[in-house]
Amino acid sequence: DTGVSQDPRHKIxxxxxxxxxxxxxxxxxxxxxxxxxxxxxxxEFLTYFQNEAQLEKSRLLSDRFSAExxxxxxxxxxxxxxxxxxxxxxxxxxxxxxxxxEQYFGPGxxxxxx
Amino acid sequence: xxxxxxxxxxxxxxxxETVTLSCTYDTSENNYYLFWYKQPPSRQMILVIRQEAYxxxxxxxxxxxxxxxxxxxxxxxxxxxxxxxxxxxxxxxxRGGATNKLIFGTGTLLAVQP
Numbered sequence: 367d368t369g370v371s372q373d374p375r376h377k378i379x380x381x382x383x384x385x386x387x388x389x390x391x392x393x394x395x396x397x398x399x400x401x402x403x404x405x406x407x408x409x410e411f412l413t414y415f416q417n418e419a420q421l422e423k424s425r426l427l428s429d430r431f432s433a434e435x436x437x438x439x440x441x442x443x444x445x446x447x448x449x450x451x452x453x454x455x456x457x458x459x460x461x462x463x464x465x466x467x468e469q470y471f472g473p474g475x476x477x478x479x480x
Numbered sequence: 481x482x483x484x485x486x487x488x489x490x491x492x493x494x495x496x497e498t499v500t501l502s503c504t505y506d507t508s509e510n511n512y513y514l515f516w517y518k519q520p521p522s523r524q525m526i527l528v529i530r531q532e533a534y535x536x537x538x539x540x541x542x543x544x545x546x547x548x549x550x551x552x553x554x555x556x557x558x559x560x561x562x563x564x565x566x567x568x569x570x571x572x573x574x575r576g577g578a579t580n581k582l583i584f585g586t587g588t589l590l591a592v593q594p
Contacts, residue, residue: 409571409582409584424581
């Protein structure tokens with residue numbers, strides 16, 4: 367399978383702990399996106415990378431959130447000092463370009479903060 | 481700010497029948513892109529169909545077609561000959577011409593009944 371992969375698929379953590387998620391995009395895609403999806407809602411944009419450069423960040427991305435994409439390949443999303451409101455599905459997507467180019471989504475990482 | 485509205489939280493259709501899902505959006509841009517994504521239960525999101533705003537012709541993909549009304553800012557999805565595998569959450573999404581992020585609606589849960 368050469369689609370977008372995410373790891374782990376599920377994460378349960380206690381409030382106050384740090385968590386890190388990984389996304390591996392489709393290999394030839396230079397653009398990578400992170401979204402957050404809460405129950406009953408559509409995905410909300412968090413951040414975007416073109417190669418290794420983080421070019422766009424949402425105001426949803428508080429200072430407890432940080433994302434990296436070293437060497438323009440895989441990406442990590444870290445949440446520090448997790449809160450119950452961080453419980454959500456975290457989706458990663460990748461694309462070849464902008465405009466009408468399709469964003470291919472991964473299966474997501476479901477985070478539960480207890 | 482751009483917004484996407486899906487006013488039908490849930491819909492049901494009989495197998496082999498036709499169903500139309502509604503979507504409206506708000507933007508001041510003239511160049512943009514619209515998408516319908518499908519999210520089956522516990523599976524990842526996949527693109528159903530896309531429409532470039534500069535194209536007057538409505539997009540079609542096999543059993544899926546759109547009715548794009550630019551002046552009315554409306555972008556509905558028609559599914560013909562509905563199949564059980566069409567059961568999913570359907571999200572309408574907007575992408576501005578100068579941005580990379582997708583803005584999603586809240587989704588419509590479609591159930592295809594046998």
